[in-house]
Amino acid sequence: MQTIKLNNGVEIPQLGFGVYQIPLDETAKAVYQAIKAGYRLIDTASIYGNEKETGAGIKRAIVEGLVTREELFVTSKLFILQTPESKATETIEHSLDTMGLDYLDLYLIHQPYGDVYGAWRAMVAAQKAGKLRAIGISNFKSAKMIEFVGLNEVKPQINQIEVNPWNQRIEDQKWHEKYDVQVEAWAPFAEGRHDLFTNPVLAEIGEQYGKTVGQVVLRWLMQRGIVALAKSVRPERMAENIDIFDFELSKEDIEKIAALDMKESVFFDHDAPQQVEWFMNRMLDTEK
Ligand SMILES: NC(=O)c1ccc[n+]([C@@H]2O[C@H](COP(=O)([O-])OP(=O)(O)OC[C@H]3O[C@@H](n4cnc5c(N)ncnc54)[C@H](OP(=O)(O)O)[C@@H]3O)[C@@H](O)[C@H]2O)c1
Numbered sequence: 203m204q205t206i207k208l209n210n211g212v213e214i215p216q217l218g219f220g221v222y223q224i225p226l227d228e229t230a231k232a233v234y235q236a237i238k239a240g241y242r243l244i245d246t247a248s249i250y251g252n253e254k255e256t257g258a259g260i261k262r263a264i265v266e267g268l269v270t271r272e273e274l275f276v277t278s279k280l281f282i283l284q285t286p287e288s289k290a291t292e293t294i295e296h297s298l299d300t301m302g303l304d305y306l307d308l309y310l311i312h313q314p315y316g317d318v319y320g321a322w323r324a325m326v327a328a329q330k331a332g333k334l335r336a337i338g339i340s341n342f343k344s345a346k347m348i349e350f351v352g353l354n355e356v357k358p359q360i361n362q363i364e365v366n367p368w369n370q371r372i373e374d375q376k377w378h379e380k381y382d383v384q385v386e387a388w389a390p391f392a393e394g395r396h397d398l399f400t401n402p403v404l405a406e407i408g409e410q411y412g413k414t415v416g417q418v419v420l421r422w423l424m425q426r427g428i429v430a431l432a433k434s435v436r437p438e439r440m441a442e443n444i445d446i447f448d449f450e451l452s453k454e455d456i457e458k459i460a461a462l463d464m465k466e467s468v469f470f471d472h473d474a475p476q477q478v479e480w481f482m483n484r485m486l487d488t489e490k
Contacts, residue, residue, distance in 0.1 A: 203242050204447070206429060208359040209382045212336045214308070215275050216424055217444060218243030220388065220431035221256055232435050233259025237268055239440040245362075245431045247279035247312055248297060257301030276301070277308040279340060279362075282481065285316035290324035294333060309334045310362055314342045314472055315481060318350070326356045336360065340388075341472050344377040351381050360384045365428060366392040367404065367419060370463040375426065386429040390419055392468045403458055411449040414442060421446045422459055 205213040219236040221229055221244070229252045233244055237260070246256040260276065263269050278301070284293040294309060309328070311321050318339070325337040338360030342350060351357045361378060365371045365387035378385045392398050404415040413421070416432070420443055423430040432443045451459075470477045 208336050208384055210359055214429055215243040216429050218245050218431045220245040220433040221252055222250055224435055226252055228435055229255035230258040234262045235437050236440050237263040240444050243275040245277045249281040253297055253300040275307040278306055279310040279312035281312050282316045285318055285321040287320035287324045290321040294328045305333050308336045310338045310340045312340050314346055322354055344374045358383050360386050362386040362388055364389050364467055366390050367462045368392050368396055368464045368468050387423055388431055390423055390430045395468045407455045416443055417446050421451055
């Protein structure tokens with residue numbers, strides 16, 4: 203698996219496996235199968251409610267000798283009500299205990315709301331204590347990322363944001379490159395929205411190389427230097443999605459993909475009042 207060096211020297215596998223929306227009783231098995239298929243980066247979050255099951259899948263893979271802990275790159279995230287400094291410190295410990303791990307490779311502030319500066323102080327302290335190898339943010343727009351870098355001594359290693367063919371984030375990537383904050387893509391397939399998997403432009407590009415739409419999308423992210431998280435509960439798709447390192451998209455292919463950019467989220471805008479209201483009303487309830 204090819205890796206990217208983060209701004210603190212830690213190396214992250216460029217392709218990873220995400221466990222969002224995997225049913226609880228399937229998560230441990232899916233994580234184990236993903237590791238068996240060759241994934242080394244596993245992405246979960248406190249709010250997904252499956253840190254325990256994710257940890258169980260990792261443990262099984264290690265016990266069975268498929269990998270060592272050092273070969274894996276495990277990520278989790280804290281949510282909105284977990285941002286105050288003391289709460290963040292507790293949440294980091296809780297993630298470690300729940301997953302059965304001594305350290306995490308990456309920990310993120312999941313949403314750009316709440317006491318993100320307090321959370322950051324807790325995360326920096328945990329990083330210094332060797333509990334978190336890399337730390338970062340998620341869903342921060344470029345302007346907020348720049349403010350966050352400017353007002354903290356330790357800059358984030360990663361910003362995990364939505365990136366897919368409908369929302370390509372070309373300008374955002376340039377801003378992140380300027381500040382040396384690595385972009386990590388969530389929902390690289392836009393969860394299949396706008397019929398992504400049958401899109402004729404992407405399908406035709408793939409046909410030239412005997413590759414599927416999913417493979418074209420992930421390859422495009424690899425060539426852009428973005429870390430991508432793909433999710434599938436099906437072993438055949440896990441294998442398909444990782445089989446992207448034996449072909450290269452041409453300049454013409456990339457231009458065709460560029461023309462698909464709608465330049466807005468397929469899911470939500472983190473600054474939209476309705477969206478913030480939704481988080482406050484609904485997501486906070488689930489945290490209480
Ligand atoms: N930071 C954040 O706020 C945030 C938000 C969302 C996601 N994430 C992270 O990013 C990861 C990926 O995002 P996501 O899960 O939302 O969406 P995604 O990876 O864009 O799409 C997943 C969907 O695509 C299907 N799929 C996967 N591979 C396929 C293939 N080769 N052919 C056809 N269908 C395929 C999956 O179905 P099957 O499972 O049935 O195969 C699933 O329905 C998450 O798991 C999570 O770790 C983070």
